Every structure is written in structure tokens, then in C-alpha cells.
Amino acid sequence: MSSIPEFAELIADCRRSAVHLEMRDVYFSNPRLEAWQNGQGVDWDDRASWWRPYHQSIADAVARGVTVRRARIVSEPVTDYIRWEHYQTRANLEAGELVRWLPRHQAVDLLLPTNDYWVFDDRKVRVHHFSGDGHWAGKELVSDPHLVGIRQAAFEQVWERAIPHDEYEVK
Numbered sequence: 521m522s523s524i525p526e527f528a529e530l531i532a533d534c535r536r537s538a539v540h541l542e543m544r545d546v547y548f549s550n551p552r553l554e555a556w557q558n559g560q561g562v563d564w565d566d567r568a569s570w571w572r573p574y575h576q577s578i579a580d581a582v583a584r585g586v587t588v589r590r591a592r593i594v595s596e597p598v599t600d601y602i603r604w605e606h607y608q609t610r611a612n613l614e615a616g617e618l619v620r621w622l623p624r625h626q627a628v629d630l631l632l633p634t635n636d637y638w639v640f641d642d643r644k645v646r647v648h649h650f651s652g653d654g655h656w657a658g659k660e661l662v663s664d665p666h667l668v669g670i671r672q673a674a675f676e677q678v679w680e681r682a683i684p685h686d687e688y689e690v691k
Contacts, residue, residue: 524661527638527646531577531586534640538581539675540590542636545599547654556604564610575615582616589618591678593632596623596691601654606690613685620682627681632674639672 531538556562562570578588590612594602609619636648645662662668 524646524659528573528577530638530640530644530646531581531588534581534586535584536586536641538586538588538638538640539672539679540588540636540638541633541671541675541678542590542592543632544636544650544654545595546601547650548656552608553601553604556607557600562608562610567614570608570611571614572611575611578612578615578617587618588616589620589675589679591620591622591675591682593622593624593627593678596625598690603690606685606688609685619685620679621685621688622678622682627678630674630677632678633671637671639668639675642672643668645671 525533564570581588592602592605598606606621612619633647636650638646638648640646643663643665645668647660647662649657649659651657662671
């Protein structure tokens, strides 16, 4: 039993900013990825078919004035998973997220934390743990100001050199 708040609770409590750094090339498979791999695209005109509670949580936060940014560090050529993520990022954008991509070879001089994470209002970090094959392995909440600051600073370095979603071409 985890006492760590779920994402929806953390974003609902957020007032200024939420940032998400993703650094893996493969995450766990899911039915939407598998459908895309089988040639099924998203019907973007049918919002009910792709809009999820996650998107609503982001949209609600953005409506409150929260800036939500996501940066992804990716290897090139990209994996099929990243190719799919790039395709479906339209849903994140529709919810109000700002998304950028940084090719891994352009991050070689950055000192980065080892895990994906979210930072909420520069005060809480939700660290995500994954197994080697990309399956969810757990989460932890960090509120130590020094550790939060390290992650916020790492995100900002990535964000500064990352490519806006609409300009990044998957290779």
C-alpha cells in the first residue's frame, strides 16, 4: 500500500508549474500502442475515443494557470515506442502541455538524474521507477529542497536545448 499521492492528486494541488522529464526509449506495451503498430490511427475528430482522465487533469491545471511542460530525451534512430509517442503527443498538446524532444547525443554533456520524474511547483518530485524492459516498478515522492532543485535544474537544461514538438522529426 503506497502513501504516495497519485498523479491526479498532485496535479490538482499544483498552482504554478509542473514539469515532466522522460528519458527511456521503451516503456511497457499497451493496447493503444499495439493498435497503432497494427496500422490503426487515432480518430482525432472523435475526442471521446482518445481523451483520458489524465488529459482532463492536465487541461484543468492549465485552466487554473499552471504551465505544464514535458521533455523527452530520445535515442536516434528512435524506437517504435518513441515513434508512437511522437504520433500520440497531439493528445498532450490538446490538453495544454508544452512538449519538446532532445536527441540523446545532444545531452551528452548534461548531468541528469537516472529516473523519469515530475516536479510540481518546485516543491515535490514524483520519481518513476521502471524495470529494464520498461514495465512500471514503482514511484517515490521527494520533497527535500536540494533534491527537488537538482531535478528542476536538470529539466531546465534539457528544455533549453530541446526541440519543440512541431519541429522535431522522428528519425
